[in-house]
Amino acid sequence: MTRQKTSHTFTKIAFKPLHTNLFNIVLISFFLTLGCGNLYSQEIKSKKNSLPAVKQATKTEKKTEKPNAVVTDTIKLDTVKPKKAFLDGKVRYVAKDYAKIDQKKKTITLFNEAELYYKDVELKAGIIVLNYDKDEVYAGRIKDSAGVLTQYPNFKQGASEVQPDSIRFNFKTKKALIFNSRTEQGEFKVKAAITKKENDSVYFLKKARFTTSKDIDNPEYYFQTSKVKFIPGKKVITGLTNMVIADVPTPLALPFAYFPMSQEKSVSGIIIPSYNDSNTRGFSLQNMGYYFALSDNYDLTVLGDYYTNGSYAMRFESAYATRYKYRGNINVRFENLINSERGYPDYSKQNIYNIQWSHSKDTKSNPNSTFSASVNMGSSKYFKQSINQANVGSNLNNTLSSSISYNKTFNTIPQARLSLTATHSQNTQTEQINMTLPTLQASVDRVYPFVGKDGVKKGFIKNINLQYNLSGKNEIVTTDSLFFKPQMFRDAKIGMQHSIPLSTNFKLFKYFSAGASTNYQETWVTKTIDKSYDTSQSKVVDKTVNGFDSFRTYNFSTNLGTTIYGTFNFGADKKIQSIRHVMRPSITYAYTPSFEKYYDSYAVDASGLITTQYSRFDNGVYGAPSKDNSNIVGFSLSNTFEAKVRDKDSTKTEAKKIMLLNNLNFSTSYNFNADGKQVLAWQPVLVSGGTQFFDNKMNVNFGATLDPYAIDNSGTKINTFNIDNGGSLFRMTSANVTMNYSFSxxxxxxxxxxxxxxxxxxxxxxxxxxxxxxxxxxxxxxxxxxxxxxxxxxxxxxxxxxxxxxxxxxxxxxxxxxxxxxxxxxxxxxxxxxxxxxxxxxxxxxxxxxxxxxxxxxxxxxxxxxxxxxxxxxxxxxxxxxxxxxxxxxxxxxxxxxxxxxxxx
Known part of the structure; x- marks a missing residue:
C-alpha cells in the first residue's frame, strides 16, 4: 500500500477473513511434506566446466571400469523461467491525491505533490508515472483549478539538480530525456529546450541558453547556442554562441566557446586584457596574463601591460596559506616607463618597482615562537608614476615602511627571549632610506636575588631585581639611487650593546610610590672616526677606522609619584550630579656622569692653535657617550576628568558616566648643569590632551609648547624669563588641534x-x-x-x-x-x-x-x-x-x- 497523509481521501480495499480450522490445516501440511520422497530443484549452471564426479568402486568393478568414464548426474533441470526482479533497490513514493497501481500495464501513477525516492534519485512533480517493467519513470506538471500548469518536476541525482517541464528517466541505463530543463552548475544557470542525459557525466543540450543572472527565465543577459556538450563540474563546450542582452541579440558571437566548470576553489586560466590608449605612450593592452592554481596552498598570477611606444609592466601576485600554520601573500611589480618619442625634448625612460609581502604565523603551530612580515618597499616614485593602478590614496602618502620580525621564547628559569627584526623606512619625497638588517634583541627575565623562600616581594631590599639585555644593530642609511648597491653596504654601521639594569620600588609614607634604578652599559662597534686637519684640502676631514672598539657607561635615576582623587558633588537631582578629577603627579631625577676620557682633540685650522674635542664614537650606531655631567630633574602631571549625569532613561536608577577629558598632561624639566648660554636650565612646558564626543564618534586632540624664556631681536632664546622681559609667564611657540568625526x-x-x-x-x-x-x-x-x-x-x-x-x-x-x-x-x-x-x-x-x-x-x-x-x-x-x-x-x-x-x- 502507498503511504498517505491522514488528511487525504482515498479508496480503501477491505479483506474479509475466512473461517477455517487452522490447526487441522497445519497438521495435514506437515504430514504431506514428510511423505514426499523425490525432490526436484532448479539447477544453476556454472560458467566453468565442473570436474567429473568420482565414484567409489569395488575390486571387481575396477577391472571392468573404462578409463576417464564420466558419471552422469540424474537430477532433472527446472524448466520454469525466473521472474524479472522489480528494479534492484527499495522504492519509496508518496502522493497527495492518489497512488494507482496498474498490474496489466505494470505502472504506478502518483498524482498531486508526488514524490519518489530510489537510490540516489529524488523526484518531485505534479504527476509521476513509474513503469517497473521498462524501469522508467516519467514526471510532469499538472493543471490547477485555473487551468495553469503548476508543480514543475524537480529531479535530483547526487549533486545534480534539474527543474524541467517534464522528464523521462531510465533507472538501468541512467539515461534521461529532459524538456525545458533549468539547472545550476556553479555560478552558471542553464536552460535548454531539450536535454539528453547520456550518463552521470555527459549531457547534450539543444537550444540552450546559460547566464549568471538570478532569474533564469527573464535574465538581463544570456548566451544563446543551438548545441551544447555539458560535463557537470568540469566544462561546457558549445557550438555557435551569441550574446543576448535584454532579449536583443548582439553582434558579439563566437563559432565555439569553452567555459570551465570545475568544482575546485580555483582553476588555472588565461586572463583577458583590457584595451586603452594614451597620448604619451600610444595604444596598450593592460592586465593580460595567466592565473596558475598551483595547489590548494598557494597560487600565482602573472599580469603584464604593453604600450606601443615600448613601455611595459609586469606583476607577479601570489597568495599562500597552510591551515593552523601560516598565511600570507606577495606582490612584485615592475614597470619600464617611456615618455614621448626618442629625439623629442620631453623624452624620458626610467624603471620603477614595488614589492609587497604580508605574512602571519598561526600561534597554534608553536606558541613559543612567532614570525610576521609586513613589507612595502620599492621606488619612491612608484605610486606617483605607475601606469596601471589608480594609486590615489597611496600617492598622497610620503612614507613607505616595512618590518620583518622573528620572536622566540625559551622556557628556561629564568625565562629568556630572542627577537630578530629587519626594518625599512623610506621617504618618497627626499628618497632617503633607513634600514636595519637586522636588529637583535635578547633578554633574560628579572631575577630577585633577595626574595625569601616565601616568594614575597615587599620592601626596598626584596624588590631589588636585575636582568640582562643584549641589543645589536646593522644600520644602513642610503638613497634610491644606491639601494642594494655595494656602496650601501660599505656605509653600514654595525654595533652591539650590553646592559644590566638594577632596580627596585617601594612605598613611601603610605601614599607615595617610589623607585630607583641604575644601569650599566657596554657598547661595541666595528667602526670609529679620526678627525684631523688636512692642509692640502684646508679643511677638517673624517677618516673611518675599521676595527673593534668599545666604551662603557652607567647612570642612576629615581622617581616618586602618587595619585590624588577629587570629587565635586552637585546633588542627585541635578543633571550633572558630580565631576571626578584624578591627578597623577610625578617627579623624576636622573644623573649621568661625564665620560670625557672617550674624547680627543683636533685642530680646526692650519695653525693648530684652535682645537676642539670630539669622540671617536661620533656617528656610531649607538652614538657617543656624554661628555658633560647630566643632572636633570623632571616634573609631570596627568589629569583625567569624568562626570556623572542623570540618564535620559527615567527607568534607570544609576547615573551615566561620561568622560570629559581622557587626558590632560603637563611636563617639563630642569637641568642643574646648564651653563645659561648654550644650554638653558628650564625646558619648555609641553601640554597635550584629548577627549571624545558624541558617543566616541568625534576624537579631539590638542597640544602646545610653552617656553618660559624670552627671545632677542634676532629670534634667539636668551637666559631671561619672558615675564621679566615684559611678556607673559609663558610664550606659546607652537600649538595644534586635530579633530576626526565619523558618523553614519x-x-x-x-x-x-x-x-x-x-x-x-x-x-x-x-x-x-x-x-x-x-x-x-x-x-x-x-x-x-x-x-x-x-x-x-x-x-x-x-x-x-x-x-x-x-x-x-x-x-x-x-x-x-x-x-x-x-x-x-x-x-x-x-x-x-x-x-x-x-x-x-x-x-x-x-x-x-x-x-x-x-x-x-x-x-x-x-x-x-x-x-x-x-x-x-x-x-x-x-x-x-x-x-x-x-x-x-x-x-x-x-x-x-x-x-x-x-x-x-
Whole structure:
C-alpha cells in the first residue's frame, strides 16, 4: 500500500477473513511434506566446466571400469523461467491525491505533490508515472483549478539538480530525456529546450541558453547556442554562441566557446586584457596574463601591460596559506616607463618597482615562537608614476615602511627571549632610506636575588631585581639611487650593546610610590672616526677606522609619584550630579656622569692653535657617550576628568558616566648643569590632551609648547624669563588641534585595505585605491537578493549614508611670526542614492594655501548580473578618470569594458 497523509481521501480495499480450522490445516501440511520422497530443484549452471564426479568402486568393478568414464548426474533441470526482479533497490513514493497501481500495464501513477525516492534519485512533480517493467519513470506538471500548469518536476541525482517541464528517466541505463530543463552548475544557470542525459557525466543540450543572472527565465543577459556538450563540474563546450542582452541579440558571437566548470576553489586560466590608449605612450593592452592554481596552498598570477611606444609592466601576485600554520601573500611589480618619442625634448625612460609581502604565523603551530612580515618597499616614485593602478590614496602618502620580525621564547628559569627584526623606512619625497638588517634583541627575565623562600616581594631590599639585555644593530642609511648597491653596504654601521639594569620600588609614607634604578652599559662597534686637519684640502676631514672598539657607561635615576582623587558633588537631582578629577603627579631625577676620557682633540685650522674635542664614537650606531655631567630633574602631571549625569532613561536608577577629558598632561624639566648660554636650565612646558564626543564618534586632540624664556631681536632664546622681559609667564611657540568625526546611519564602514597596505590611510579621506579591472571588488558583489521589493522598501526607510570629517589647525610662533601655518579640512561621504546607485566624494580645502585639496568622485551602479563604476579625480597632478562595466561573476570576469585616462605626470 502507498503511504498517505491522514488528511487525504482515498479508496480503501477491505479483506474479509475466512473461517477455517487452522490447526487441522497445519497438521495435514506437515504430514504431506514428510511423505514426499523425490525432490526436484532448479539447477544453476556454472560458467566453468565442473570436474567429473568420482565414484567409489569395488575390486571387481575396477577391472571392468573404462578409463576417464564420466558419471552422469540424474537430477532433472527446472524448466520454469525466473521472474524479472522489480528494479534492484527499495522504492519509496508518496502522493497527495492518489497512488494507482496498474498490474496489466505494470505502472504506478502518483498524482498531486508526488514524490519518489530510489537510490540516489529524488523526484518531485505534479504527476509521476513509474513503469517497473521498462524501469522508467516519467514526471510532469499538472493543471490547477485555473487551468495553469503548476508543480514543475524537480529531479535530483547526487549533486545534480534539474527543474524541467517534464522528464523521462531510465533507472538501468541512467539515461534521461529532459524538456525545458533549468539547472545550476556553479555560478552558471542553464536552460535548454531539450536535454539528453547520456550518463552521470555527459549531457547534450539543444537550444540552450546559460547566464549568471538570478532569474533564469527573464535574465538581463544570456548566451544563446543551438548545441551544447555539458560535463557537470568540469566544462561546457558549445557550438555557435551569441550574446543576448535584454532579449536583443548582439553582434558579439563566437563559432565555439569553452567555459570551465570545475568544482575546485580555483582553476588555472588565461586572463583577458583590457584595451586603452594614451597620448604619451600610444595604444596598450593592460592586465593580460595567466592565473596558475598551483595547489590548494598557494597560487600565482602573472599580469603584464604593453604600450606601443615600448613601455611595459609586469606583476607577479601570489597568495599562500597552510591551515593552523601560516598565511600570507606577495606582490612584485615592475614597470619600464617611456615618455614621448626618442629625439623629442620631453623624452624620458626610467624603471620603477614595488614589492609587497604580508605574512602571519598561526600561534597554534608553536606558541613559543612567532614570525610576521609586513613589507612595502620599492621606488619612491612608484605610486606617483605607475601606469596601471589608480594609486590615489597611496600617492598622497610620503612614507613607505616595512618590518620583518622573528620572536622566540625559551622556557628556561629564568625565562629568556630572542627577537630578530629587519626594518625599512623610506621617504618618497627626499628618497632617503633607513634600514636595519637586522636588529637583535635578547633578554633574560628579572631575577630577585633577595626574595625569601616565601616568594614575597615587599620592601626596598626584596624588590631589588636585575636582568640582562643584549641589543645589536646593522644600520644602513642610503638613497634610491644606491639601494642594494655595494656602496650601501660599505656605509653600514654595525654595533652591539650590553646592559644590566638594577632596580627596585617601594612605598613611601603610605601614599607615595617610589623607585630607583641604575644601569650599566657596554657598547661595541666595528667602526670609529679620526678627525684631523688636512692642509692640502684646508679643511677638517673624517677618516673611518675599521676595527673593534668599545666604551662603557652607567647612570642612576629615581622617581616618586602618587595619585590624588577629587570629587565635586552637585546633588542627585541635578543633571550633572558630580565631576571626578584624578591627578597623577610625578617627579623624576636622573644623573649621568661625564665620560670625557672617550674624547680627543683636533685642530680646526692650519695653525693648530684652535682645537676642539670630539669622540671617536661620533656617528656610531649607538652614538657617543656624554661628555658633560647630566643632572636633570623632571616634573609631570596627568589629569583625567569624568562626570556623572542623570540618564535620559527615567527607568534607570544609576547615573551615566561620561568622560570629559581622557587626558590632560603637563611636563617639563630642569637641568642643574646648564651653563645659561648654550644650554638653558628650564625646558619648555609641553601640554597635550584629548577627549571624545558624541558617543566616541568625534576624537579631539590638542597640544602646545610653552617656553618660559624670552627671545632677542634676532629670534634667539636668551637666559631671561619672558615675564621679566615684559611678556607673559609663558610664550606659546607652537600649538595644534586635530579633530576626526565619523558618523553614519548604517553599519560599520569598510576599511580601505589596499590603500593601507600601500602605505595610505585606512579611511577614504584620500580617496580609494580601486582597480576597476577586477569586477569582484564591487560593493554589490556579495549582496544577496532577499526577493523583496527593494524599491518599495527603500522609500519606506532612511537613505543609507556615512561621512568622515577631519580638521587640522597648526599655530607657529617660534620667532614672533605669530601665524597659522596649517589650516585644512577634509571630508569623505558615501551614499546609497538609490537601491542600485552608490555615490561617494572625497575632498577638502586648505585655508592657508587657499585651494581645494585632493578631490575624488565615485559612482557605482548595480546592474544585477553586471556592475558599472566610474571614478573621477578632476584636480592636480593626479587628474584622471576610470570607467568600467563588466559581469560580476568570477567565471565571466573577463567579459568587461574598461576605459581610463592616463595621467601625463
Amino acid at each position: 546611519n548604517k553599519g560599520g564602514k569598510e576599511e580601505n585595505q589596499q590603500s593601507e597596505r600601500n602605505g595610505g590611510r585606512k579611511d577614504d579621506l584620500f580617496g580609494t585605491n580601486t582597480d576597476l579591472n577586477d569586477s569582484r571588488n564591487s560593493q554589490f558583489a556579495n549582496e544577496k537578493d532577499d526577493g523583496e521589493n527593494v524599491i518599495t522598501e527603500f522609500f519606506k526607510s532612511k537613505i543609507p549614508w556615512d561621512m568622515t570629517l577631519a580638521y587640522s589647525l597648526t599655530y607657529t610662533n617660534a620667532n614672533r611670526e605669530n601665524k597659522i601655518s596649517g589650516n585644512s579640512i577634509m571630508i569623505s561621504a558615501n551614499m546609497d542614492i538609490t537601491p542600485k546607485w552608490k555615490g561617494g566624494v572625497s575632498t577638502g580645502y586648505d585655508f592657508v594655501q587657499k585651494g581645494v585639496t585632493f578631490t575624488q568622485f565615485r559612482f557605482e551602479r548595480d546592474l544585477l548580473s553586471w556592475r558599472m563604476a566610474f571614478n573621477w579625480n578632476p584636480l592636480g597632478d593626479n587628474a584622471n578618470w576610470n570607467f568600467f562595466i563588466g559581469i560580476k561573476s568570477g567565471v565571466l570576469s573577463d567579459i568587461k569594458w574598461n576605459k581610463r585616462s592616463v595621467s601625463t605626470r
